[in-house]
Amino acid sequence: MANFFLDFRIALRSLFQHRRRTLFLIVAIAGVTGLMVLLNALSTGISETMIRTATTLSSGHVNVGGFFKVTSSQCGPVVTDFAKVVDIVERNVPEMQHWVHRGRGWAKVISDTGSTQVGVTGIDIKNEPDFKRVVQVVSGNIEDLAQPNTMLVFESQVERLKVKVGDAVTLSAQTNRGAANTVDCRIVAIAKDMGLLSKFGTFVPVGTTRALYQLRPDTTGAIQIYLKPKYVPEVNAIAARLRKVLEEAGYRVMDPDANPFWMKFQTVNREDWTGQKLDVTTWEDESSFLTKTLMIVDGLRVVLLVILLAIVITGIMNTMWIAIRERTREIGTLRAIGMQRWGVLRMFLLECFQMGLLGTALGAVGGSVVAALINSASIKVPLGVQLFLMSDRLHLAVHATTLVKAGLTITLITTLAALYPAYRAARLPPVSAMSHFG
Amino acid sequence: MSKIRISVAAAALLASLALPHVAHATMTKGELVDFLKAVDLRQKSQGDWRSLIYMEQKEKGKVDVAYEAVVFRRSEDQKFIILFSQPKASQGQGYLRIDKNLWFYDPSVGKWERRTERERIGGTNSRRSDFDESRLAEEYDPEDNGEVKLGNYNAQVMTLHGKPDIDLAFPTIKLWVDKETKNILKREEYALSGRLLRTSFYSKWKKIYSESKKGDTWYPGEMRFYDEVEKANSTLIVIKSVDTKSLEANLFTKAWLESKSR
Numbered sequence: 001m002a003n004f005f006l007d008f009r010i011a012l013r014s015l016f017q018h019r020r021r022t023l024f025l026i027v028a029i030a031g032v033t034g035l036m037v038l039l040n041a042l043s044t045g046i047s048e049t050m051i052r053t054a055t056t057l058s059s060g061h062v063n064v065g066g067f068f069k070v071t072s073s074q075c076g077p078v079v080t081d082f083a084k085v086v087d088i089v090e091r092n093v094p095e096m097q098h099w100v101h102r103g104r105g106w107a108k109v110i111s112d113t114g115s116t117q118v119g120v121t122g123i124d125i126k127n128e129p130d131f132k133r134v135v136q137v138v139s140g141n142i143e144d145l146a147q148p149n150t151m152l153v154f155e156s157q158v159e160r161l162k163v164k165v166g167d168a169v170t171l172s173a174q175t176n177r178g179a180a181n182t183v184d185c186r187i188v189a190i191a192k193d194m195g196l197l198s199k200f201g202t203f204v205p206v207g208t209t210r211a212l213y214q215l216r217p218d219t220t221g222a223i224q225i226y227l228k229p230k231y232v233p234e235v236n237a238i239a240a241r242l243r244k245v246l247e248e249a250g251y252r253v254m255d256p257d258a259n260p261f262w263m264k265f266q267t268v269n270r271e272d273w274t275g276q277k278l279d280v281t282t283w284e285d286e287s288s289f290l291t292k293t294l295m296i297v298d299g300l301r302v303v304l305l306v307i308l309l310a311i312v313i314t315g316i317m318n319t320m321w322i323a324i325r326e327r328t329r330e331i332g333t334l335r336a337i338g339m340q341r342w343g344v345l346r347m348f349l350l351e352c353f354q355m356g357l358l359g360t361a362l363g364a365v366g367g368s369v370v371a372a373l374i375n376s377a378s379i380k381v382p383l384g385v386q387l388f389l390m391s392d393r394l395h396l397a398v399h400a401t402t403l404v405k406a407g408l409t410i411t412l413i414t415t416l417a418a419l420y421p422a423y424r425a426a427r428l429p430p431v432s433a434m435s436h437f438g
Numbered sequence: 439m440s441k442i443r444i445s446v447a448a449a450a451l452l453a454s455l456a457l458p459h460v461a462h463a464t465m466t467k468g469e470l471v472d473f474l475k476a477v478d479l480r481q482k483s484q485g486d487w488r489s490l491i492y493m494e495q496k497e498k499g500k501v502d503v504a505y506e507a508v509v510f511r512r513s514e515d516q517k518f519i520i521l522f523s524q525p526k527a528s529q530g531q532g533y534l535r536i537d538k539n540l541w542f543y544d545p546s547v548g549k550w551e552r553r554t555e556r557e558r559i560g561g562t563n564s565r566r567s568d569f570d571e572s573r574l575a576e577e578y579d580p581e582d583n584g585e586v587k588l589g590n591y592n593a594q595v596m597t598l599h600g601k602p603d604i605d606l607a608f609p610t611i612k613l614w615v616d617k618e619t620k621n622i623l624k625r626e627e628y629a630l631s632g633r634l635l636r637t638s639f640y641s642k643w644k645k646i647y648s649e650s651k652k653g654d655t656w657y658p659g660e661m662r663f664y665d666e667v668e669k670a671n672s673t674l675i676v677i678k679s680v681d682t683k684s685l686e687a688n689l690f691t692k693a694w695l696e697s698k699s700r
Binding site for chain 1 (some may be wrong): 457554667
């Protein structure tokens with residue numbers, strides 16, 4: 001142990017002796033670490049925004065939706081007699097925290113001055129505390145959604161429709177039997193945008209969707225199941241179990257398809273069956289068109305970091321070779337006075353470890369500060385970038401565990417980068433090393 | 439005295455013009471159904487039909503779009519094709535109705551997509567039924583609303599209610615039909631909610647002799663559709679020419695439509 005601390009002090013003194021070189025490497029390591037922290041924060045920010053947005057606006061952690069086909073060429077996204085399905089869910093999903101049911105539809109919203117196609121979600125606002133907590137209302141009162149034929153829209157839809165709270169709009173859609181229908185609604189709340197999903201979504205009371213699509217009271221669009229936090233990583237296993245249980249209960253269940261429900265109409269319409277089929281999906285399925293983008297961002301992040309780390313490792317190795325060449329006599333002297341080979345190895349590894357630790361610490365702090373500054377600036381991004389960021393604002397999420405992981409990873413890599421040069425230095429014969437002129 | 443007589447006569451004339459003409463006798467249900475059947479029969483070709491059409495759509499805040507297309511029909515088995523020929527971007531696209539299914543083909547992706555009967559043809563406010571044979575008597579129950587003067591025409595007004603278990607885009611239609619010729623003059627289409635969705639005007643009625651029918655088939659030279667929910671949106675359909683000669687036997691097939699784009 002005493003030898004270890006001695007080697008530690010020698011390594012530290014050596015770093016101070018070659019200040020310029022050390023500073024250069026520490027800055028490079030800090031830069032890569034800071035970049036890693038920022039990219040991780042961006043990816044985590046996107047992922048968190050996506051989960052928050054998806055599980056508020058369009059999905060539970062697990063969903064039981066489905067399609068009902070009146071004729072083989074026409075389907076509607078409904079679950080009939082849903083109380084029975086809820087009963088099965090409650091008995092077979094002990095991981096569930098709570099469930100809600102929502103209407104699903106697609107309609108044209110027409111105001112006096114504009115129109116737009118939107119997804120229409122029917123909700124029972126009295127039973128959606130999470131929705132009220134997450135959606136930020138900028139104008140109006142979200143509780144008014146309890147009244148019939150009311151509507152909540154988002155800021156970006158207001159730009160297109162040119163409406164305000166209290167204005168009347170018309171919802172125009174086709175029923176599941178293909179008949180044209182309309183419902184007049186009153187805007188009761190305008191909410192802050194929540195990324196891409198909110199650009200195409202509006203919320204109405206569940207009774208309004210039933211009136212628009214002429215559905216019976218025992219029909220809903222989907223049962224959205226919210227799990228206790230510790231079971232959220234197990235969504236896929238729970239969804240698979242639920243599919244099996246529903247099949248055993250006599251329901252026809254669609255094969256797993258990692259796509260949102262609105263991307264399945266063509267496939268379902270092409271199939272020749274009629275009646276009800278259930279579709280069990282997870283939040284990842286319902287926002288898969290977004291998770292694919294996240295995979296691209298993650299992939300780019302990994303590629304960029306690998307390239308940067310390769311450059312840093314090359315720099316470290318090169319510097320170590322130069323250092324060993326310069327300190328060959330010193331190594332010879334240390335070996336002559338009794339330092340073993342593994343002591344020399346340890347000394348050089350400790351030098352790189354200290355550089356890595358200092359560099360990553362500086363980089364982690366720097367990256368966190370930059371992330372905090374970006375978040376506080378609340379930078380609005382263009383629509384094209386929103387497609388990638390899943391948010392209309394740049395949001396970086398920094399977590400302590402991510403910082404520690406980034407620091408340890410890069411410290412380990414920089415330490416290991418010195419392994420081969422240190423090994424070669426340790427194998428120098430003491431006599432020839434002492435007489436080296438370099 | 440003569441001045442008073444002139445004044446009285448003028449007042450009587452004005453009154454007769456101002457007040458709508460009301461039928462002196464309401465038509466019975468049977469008479470209405472027969473009337474509606476006559477409206478349908480007038481437009482039925484009872485054979486094959488080919489027409490060249492021009493479609494124009496005006497939508498608020500958007501660029502006007504125009505199409506040229508050919509419509510093929512076969513009364514016998516209710517088969518139907520619309521094949522777009524202009525603009526170039528839409529060339530080869532088409533709709534095919536067989537076995538009560540409406541299919542859309544896009545040669546740029548080489549895929550067939552099943553569509554509903556309520557499909558907006560080419561994104562305009564027209565539907566397949568606007569180009570197909572009239573089947574009002576089969577699909578609706580009429581209700582008498584009397585007679586009115588519509589321009590120069592004496593029009594029979596009817597409200598048509600969709601028959602149960604028939605899937606119709608517009609469950610309620612109000613119809614103005616020229617009493618003399620039984621040509622449709624005006625049509626209002628309502629949603630389930632009772633909201634007026636579309637008003638259509640039919641003008642420049644023309645006839646063509648149909649060999650298979652052994653009689654004349656009538657068609658409107660122009661159809662104008664006005665969106666009543668999104669005002670300022672409108673669609674114009676002009677039927678440029680019609681031919682009732684027999685069509686190829688294999689015309690109403692996916693293969694035929696696909697071959698038109700090769």
